[in-house]
Amino acid sequence: MKLLPITHYTNVRLSAIALMALLVCLTPACAQEEQSLQTDEGSYQVDEVTDGLVHPWGMAFLPDGRLLVTERPGRLRIMDTDHTLSEPLQGVPEVFAEGQGGMLDVVLDPGFENNRLVYLSFAEPGEGGKASSALGRGRLENDRIEDFTVIFRQEPKYEGPNHFGGRIVFSPEGHIFFTMGERFQFDPAQDLSNHLGTIVRINPDGSVPEDNPFLDQEYALDEIWSYGHRNIESAAIDPNTGNLWIAEMGPKGGDELNQPKADRNYGWPVVSWGNNYDGTQIPDPPTHPSFADAVIHWTPVISPSGMVFYTGSMFPGWQGSALIGGLSSQALIRVAINGQDAQEVERLDMGVRIRDVEQAPDGAIYLLTDQDNGKILRISPGE
Structure with a gap:
């Protein structure tokens, strides 16, 4: 439960000079150039696959090897197998593109090859400048989204550009499972009569599963799975156990890795391993044992965004590990997970804000960089 000193971790650092040369190179020829980078665990290769994306946020591989990529200003594109980017796809929803809001995650339906359904999360605009997180789905037909329908809306909507989760x-x-922030409103994360600071669990059509923990409870919304969260932008299923894991952002310190369970309260804003931005202290979670505590917590923060459990063959030593993107840490963080236990074991310093992490069909790791000129990077074993 306690945060280990950083010296207890195997903190892998890539060659800063080689990585800088890679990231500043913008020409197509250079973008395909292979950069071999040495780490304590061996040689890794980082290729810049493409650039020209505006704050890309989420990605998902299609069965034909192409890649769906969202851009926060409100776009969905397809990267072809030759690494060229399509024009923005038609049929996506209007978004609230301010601050942390906009077009967010993209995921394929498990039955995509038969139903062609694609799910998109986004900040949905409302009246008077208000917005909330929303989730919808549509069919990918002829490289456009058809019949997009919102299946879930966070209630209520608030003014402000922060903490949409997604x-x-x-x-x-x-x-x-759909993760949400508390819209920087603090106390509503403890109130089950709204969706702020919660993880919801719904059926693919937006209906509520019959075994949800708060179903038909007075003053609680049926969709809620867990609550007391601050802002969750990392989430993935451990394929070995089927358990959901999330990494959520703390305030000034105290980012958390949690394994959320039904009906559990994770304490925000009553407790935290960090403090408020104005310096006022927040009680640590052990002072309130009724709240679920984090499995790992990070101070300084890593600002986690994006997560995938690695199952490929390119990196045998990473199998079963969670790979988490870091924004402020500008890193790819590897966490070894064994059942309910977890420990950070490796950190690849990428020198740029990492927004999302995905495993390619061939076992390579793809990263999105959070920039005005956002890039797709590919990590594979070196020579």
Whole structure:
């Protein structure tokens, strides 16, 4: 439960000079150039696959090897197998593109090859400048989204550009976990009569599963799975156990890795391993044992965004590990997970804000960089 000193971790650092040369190179020829980078664990290769994306946020591989990529200003594109980017796809929803809001995650339905359904999360605009997180789905037909329908809306909407969360995860049983922030409103994360600071669990059509923990409870919304969260932009299912894991952002310190369970309260804003931005202290979680505590917590923060459990063959030593993107840490963080236990074991310094992490069909790791000129990077073993 306690945060280990950084010296206890195997903190892998890539060659700063080689990486800088890679990231500043913008020509197509240079973008395909292979950069071999040495680490304590061996040689890794980082290729810049493409650039020209505006704050890309989420990605998902199609069965034909192409890659769907969202851009926060409100666009969905397809990167072809030759690494060229399509024009923005038609049929996507209007978004609230301010601050952290906009077009967020993209996930394929488990039955995509038959139903062609694509799920998108986004900040949905409302009246008077208000917005909330939303989740919808549509069919990918002829490289456009057809019949897009919103299946879930966070209630209520608030003014402000922060803490939309937005990750979409399918459970092994076919339910959807949708992670949300508390819209920088603090106290509503402890109130089950709204969706702020919660993870919701719904069916693919937006209906509520019959075994949800707060179903038909007075003063609680049926969709809620867990609550007391601050802002969750990392989420993935451990394929070995079927359990959901999330990494959520703390305030000034105290980012957390959690394994959320039904009906559990994770304490925000009553407790935290960090403090408020104005320096005022927040009680640590052990002072309130009724709240669920983090499995790992990070100070300084890593600002986690994006997560995938590695199952490929390119990096045998990473199998079963969670790979988490870091924004402020500008890193790819590897966490070894064994059942309910977790420990950070490796950190690849990328020198740029990492927004999302995905495993390619061939086992390579793809990263999105959070920049005005956002890039797709590919990590593979070196020579």
